[in-house]
């Protein structure tokens with residue numbers, strides 16, 4: 104026991120303050136230490152930074168409301184003219200009585216190193232995780248705790264070089280990390296993991312132990328690992344939550360089988376299906392933009408919107424991930440999940456509230472109002488090699504991990520329609536590709552022509568290019584801009600299109616944007632499912648793509664080849680033209696980033 108005492112990091116006496124994070128919709132405000140102390144008399148208040156923009160009354164009210172919340176229902180309260188959802192962690196996680204264990208299953212893998220450990224560290228750095236927080240790596244690779252800590256250490260960075268006490272915090276974080284090697288389908292491996300976690304948790308002396316598992320492993324071992332986690336490692340004193348990464352199957356049938364496999368071990372409320380695009384800042388902002396500004400929502404329909412484009416492009420190829428990618432292709436890798444989720448959030452009716460189920464109810468209605476994608480509304484492409492600057496840029500088939508002669512598309516574009524009163528007849532064009540000329544993800548909303556436009560004669564024959572366009576740039580260089588027609592200053596009357604431009608880099612220069620995984624992991628800790636995919640959403644999403652995917656595969660539809668680093672297959676332009684649309688991201692006034 105003496106030895107175990109060093110495992111636990113709790114230093115907060117019983118009855119001390121809990122972390123108080125107040126969320127205004129999705130943004131987080133933190134209580135100032137002295138105010139928190141005064142309000143609730145807690146010693147732990149010093150852990151909070153004084154960056155809050157709330158007044159003392161508002162903060163006290165936040166706390167009071169938080170304390171009266173029932174564990175299962177996040178309370179909603181308001182201050183000023185804002186409707187603020189209370190932070191759940193005060194009551195639900197009750198940090199002075201609870202420890203948190205985060206298990207990364209597949210801890211030796213790419214995603215764990217690239218995203219999960221850095222995100223956990225960022226949350227830890229910001230003081231958003233409980234004092235008794237530990238990380239466990241689990242995978243088949245053999246590693247000692249020390250070697251595991253070295254692996255993690257190589258992934259951590261302080262986002263701003265001058266971050267206070269970053270080195271110290273990294274070291275403290277690493278001391279909380281443990282590793283357990285095991286097989287994903289082996290009960291004893293999970294029993295051993297459970298033993299280690301229980302040992303550390305017991306040494307913390309808390310009443311409750313919460314456990315969160317991140318299944319960062321290939322799909323063939325999803326169910327076995329979920330079973331191991333649920334059956335042998337569920338906590339008896341708190342909650343057990345399991346995060347599942349895509350791919351959620353390859354089609355409706357395999358997704359349903361995965362769902363049944365998970366349901367055999369876990370309740371739906373324990374399963375968090377992650378789509379990391381939903382954790383991106385600009386996607387979080389989409390509902391704020393729509394529902395808290397008078398100027399957008401009235402225009403958000405077929406009456407004013409000509410078409411909507413949701414575009415994803417990467418300027419690199421599969422580069423080593425071909426083994427995974429080839430079994431899925433770009434439709435399953437990006438369009439059926441990330442882009443379709445954005446579409447659903449973009450097009451949904453106003454939800455009754457910001458509660459997770461209200462939002463997800465509206466999203467699923469959108470998906471169920473859509474007709475499955477048709478092959479003749481689809482363009483497929485695959486990148487080929489290209490000589491550039493004296494170098495050969497490799498084609499998809501040159502990737503050693505890709506089977507020879509593969510027809511898997513690395514590019515796809517499709518036109519989709521929502522058959523409801525709001526969106527009837529409006530084409531939603533979705534486009535995603537790898538090895539294109541630029542890296543970019545954005546939503547582009549092209550508005551209709553101005554009826555009876557007095558200035559029509561000033562625009563020449565290309566009236567489409569003179570319509571307003573709203574661009575929500577998800578990445579990189581996050582931005583929201585609206586293309587408007589404007590008089591060129593000076594004598595005479597010359598019109599030109601210019602931008603009302605909100606560039607995040609300059610507008611919020613003092614703020615670092617959190618990585619999507621930070622937001623999503625924090626949401627799991629807080630039990631907030633708003634940004635996770637519900638089972639029926641997934642089912643509806645697969646119904647839209649499964650017939651098409653089967654047809655492409657059974658007919659062996661050959662993708663159109665496009666050169667690495669180009670703007671993609673010409674076919675995408677024909678598809679857009681079929682619906683009188685021009686891709687906004689390829690317009691002349693959109694420079695490559």
Ligand SMILES: NC(=O)C1=CN([C@@H]2O[C@H](COP(=O)(O)OP(=O)(O)OC[C@H]3O[C@@H](n4cnc5c(N)ncnc54)[C@H](OP(=O)(O)O)[C@@H]3O)[C@@H](O)[C@H]2O)C=CC1
Pocket residue numbers: 209210211212213214215217242243244287318319320321322323324348349350427
């Ligand atoms: N990497 C990324 O950017 C993204 C990944 N994802 C998804 O996240 C999950 C993890 O991705 P990623 O980290 O890239 O995956 P990896 O291929 O790196 O696999 C993760 C770990 O799983 C184990 N593993 C690999 N192959 C097998 C196998 N055939 N059978 C059993 N275990 C295996 C390995 O650990 P060990 O051998 O030590 O057991 C490996 O370190 C996947 O579902 C992926 O589709 C989703 C979005 C992005």
Ligand SMILES: O=C1O[C@H](COP(=O)(O)O)[C@@H](O)[C@H](O)[C@H]1O
Pocket residue numbers: 379417436437
């Ligand atoms: O899910 C995936 O997303 C990445 C792109 O994510 P981003 O956050 O870097 O834009 C993509 O490269 C990968 O193929 C896909 O599986």
